[in-house]
């Protein structure tokens with residue numbers, strides 16, 4: 001079994017939702033507008049940083065042109081617009097990217113952009129390995145000094161706690177620690193906040209052997225649950241209202 005941060009998160013949020021999505025293979029009928037929006041902004045910044053690796057810094061006009069293409073591609077799937085309009089969001093995307101270009105500390109070129117890494121699940125302290133379980137992750141950017149950088153668009157600022165406990169960031173740090181044979185990783189979050197005047201936020205965070213030990217035990221528990229067919233509903237006011245599987249859940 002190959003697990004990713006999205007799959008582990010889905011199982012932890014609601015095992016039944018995990019089953020509908022990853023065991024039964026039911027695709028959501030529509031993608032939410034914030035997801036489509038985030039993926040288009042992501043795509044443009046990936047292009048921007050890839051060009052930096054080649055020694056070229058794109059102007060704001062070039063970034064806006066790249067975003068127009070990414071936006072068109074992102075809107076090609078059925079989208080749950082929920083009252084927002086594609087034109088309005090495209091304009092907001094350009095504003096967010098300009099805020100990023102103005103405020104993000106852009107110095108040395110990155111070592112990698114959208115780096116996909118696979119690794120076995122090993123307890124880095126004891127050497128215990130989870131048989132038959134692998135981990136995969138795509139790291140947005142790796143800066144010099146082997147610093148993973150995670151890029152987010154968000155309607156509100158992130159707290160330091162949110163980045164310090166992010167399971168996704170622990171997974172990316174583990175993958176890098178495994179490949180570079182180290183037991184500590186420092187990295188950063190770059191967040192573009194969708195306020196009326198968009199703002200840029202950068203938070204640094206750290207992962208160590210203690211975090212990798214907890215990650216190992218979380219993955220052990222999740223993978224055992226999946227192998228044993230434990231897929232119960234986990235109703236929650238946070239996740240049920242936006243769940244793509246409400247119909248299937250009622251019929252369960």
Ligand code: SF4
Nearest residue numbers: 014233234240243249
């Ligand atoms: S509606 Fe709630 S309980 Fe049902 S599958 Fe979705 S998240 Fe789980």
